[in-house]
Amino acid sequence: MNSFPAPARAMVAQMAEAAAADPARAIAYQGSPGANSHRAAVEMVPGCLPLPCFSFADAIEAVKDGRAGAAAIPIENSQHGRVADIHFLLPESGLSIVAEHFLRINHALMAAPTADGKHGPFEYALSHPQALGQSRHYLQKRGIKPQAHSDTAGAAAYVAEMRDPTLAAIAPPMAADLYGLDIVENDVEDAADNTTRFLLLAREPLPPETVAGRPAITTFVFEVKNIPAALYKALGGFATNGVNMTKLESYQIGARFAASMFYSDILGAPGDPAVDRALDELAYHSKELRILGTYPQARERG
Secondary structure (H helix, E strand, C coil): CCCCCHHHHHHHHHHHHHHHHCHHHEEEEECCCCCHHHHHHHHHCCCCEEEEECCHHHHHHHHHCCCCCEEEEEEEECCCEECCCHHHHHHHHCCEEEEEEEEECCCEEEECCCCCCCCCCCCEEEECHHHHHHCHHHHHHHCCEEEECCCHHHHHHHHHHHCCCCEEEEECHHHHHHHCCEEEEECCCCCCCCEEEEEEEECCCCCHHHHCCCCEEEEEEEEECCCCCHHHHHHHHHHHCCCCEEEEEEEECCCCCCCEEEEEEEECCCCCHHHHHHHHHHHHCEEEEEEEEEEECCCCCC
16 A cells, blocks of 8 residues: 555545455556556446556456456557566466457646646656656657656656656546646647557456357467477468457567567457367467457457
């Protein structure tokens, strides 16, 4: 609890108490009240009890130990790419992906109120590294130095606590309302279509009938055998069976840099003969294959 800035702690305590009374309705997320993940949680599961957690690992652990029914976790951003650590945390979590959600991101530059109502110049802008990356051109043009914080709303709470006129935060506009800050400028993100994709993680996968007859995404990780052309052969089954792979990313495992894990999304679900044939061929050429979830497609690909 003490990891959150002081202005956020009372709200975090209240939200945690409400979640503890009805954990099945609780949706864990990383960040302070008012973060984009807070918004994503209530949009993905209307009527839920948002449960703030200090880190992604904490949010995942809240689901694993039963303090929350699911966790809303950002996976990638249209401007700044994949969210750090998620590709490692997801496979290790033992949780299943049960939904996806696309959240339009609006950032605001906010600061503590002043006696004369004027703000700036600012020396530093605090925010999550993703938000700083999404607003880097805005900050560069104004000579404001970016300073990383654990989350966007937490940065707003910290600025509210410090009351330093040289500090600003980049955070969702709702954070300004929660922490009594003034919005200096709205829409400071560098791209008008700035969007983050979120995943909803639960202890159990969706029943197959939930996605039957609906456009679906299947997400999995795999490690190919360490032989020439292994990746080419492993992926060939998707081409020959007409299965559309919409994402393929690699990341290193261990410190030897000798093997890569691959994270992938495909259109379709196990049970579809074409998908089953493609996954069987992938498994044949892989040392490891783990399906992380099959869930309804929230936005058409292509």
